[in-house]
Amino acid sequence: MKKILLMTLTLFTGISFAKLNIFTCEPEWAALATEIGKDKIKAFSATHGKQDPHFIQARPSLIAKIRKADLLVCTGAELEIGWLPLLLRKSANKKILSGQSGNFIATSFVKLLDKPTRIDRSQGDVHASGNPHVQSDPRRMAEIAKKLSERMQQLDADNAEFYQQNTKEFLSQWNESIKKWQKQAKVLKGRKIIAHHKSWIYLSNWLDMDIIAYLEPKPGVPPTADHLSKLIKIAKNNKVDMIIFAAYQNPKSAKWLNKRTDIPAVELPFTIGGTKNASDLFGLIDDTINRMVEVVR
Ligand SMILES: [Zn+2]
Structure with missing residues (x-):
């Protein structure tokens, strides 16, 4: 019925x-x-x-x-x-x-x-x-x-x-x-980056960026004081352009390194809802690129 x-x-x-x-x-x-x-x-x-x-x-x-x-x-x-x-x-x-x-x-x-x-x-x-x-x-x-x-x-x-x-x-x-994104991201090509986790290798592969180190000493292992202090040296010797981390990650380590090196720490959405502008798939990539382009200019 x-x-x-x-x-x-x-x-x-x-x-x-x-x-x-x-x-x-x-x-x-x-x-x-x-x-x-x-x-x-x-x-x-x-x-x-x-x-x-x-x-x-x-x-x-x-x-x-x-x-x-x-x-x-x-x-x-x-x-x-x-x-x-x-x-x-x-x-x-x-x-x-x-x-x-x-x-x-x-x-x-x-x-x-x-x-x-x-x-x-x-x-x-x-x-x-x-x-x-x-x-x-x-x-x-x-x-x-x-x-x-x-x-x-x-x-x-x-x-x-x-x-x-x-x-x-x-x-x-x-x-x-x-x-459109590829055109906009040309300025990111070859940029040296320190990332929190191995979350961005597809992004760096697509836009031809160079992730040279990670805040995590090993994937999935939270950053340690010892590892972070080593990164100061790496950052200074390599002319790193930015430190990136996902919105869901604790920004503490990225900010710590930023304070000591003056390299901009950039929060990226990682997925829908990570940031306000990443409200759909288009917004996700838009906001990811915008946030990076902003700090290299
Ligand atoms: Zn993972």
Whole structure:
């Protein structure tokens, strides 16, 4: 009876009630899914822009959300290794398990950088399958957009044409923006940078910047006083242009080094919601480049 009622309502109002329910691990995937699915989907992100996506709690509220998902969209490459397996286990949702069409792992569709030749945990929290932080390279995001769109079309055939059209529009706008960004970022080429975490290798690869050192002594290990004082020397000997850190990271170490070296410390959004201007994918890259360009002029 309820079903008939819903069908009748759909017929008369044109409103579809069964929106594709998408559970994403990070805000950039919720934003991308929304570009493709607009009002035909419901996208939720397990983390927000001020949270470290490497470490979150598998809270009961997340389990409730993931249980109802038709599609899971996560970064992968071990970024969520500390919390997603547990969430998946507790979800008892077979549709989104690995190998199912409801399981979409973004990094499996692009070439990853920084694949270690040897896994040595003494080197810190090394991501064994390569660096997962692909969202700062819009070229990779374009590749992922196409794949995600295909998956959404497959899962929700009724709206396939709608998704296809939105993807086409998104990509044409996105590719135009890439040209604009590259032009704007020419001034960043060859710039020497100290970064907090290995979060920006795709950005530096795209814009041809040179990350020469990290505030973290080893990936995932918080900066130490000893390591930071070594960085003063490195910074002075190398004419470093800026220190960058993500909005979710503690700015203390970057500011400490800035005070002692006068090298500008730049907070970057890292994902949607990291800064006010990074309110969508376009804003994310816009704001990232604007903030860096501002300090090198
Ligand atoms: Zn990482």
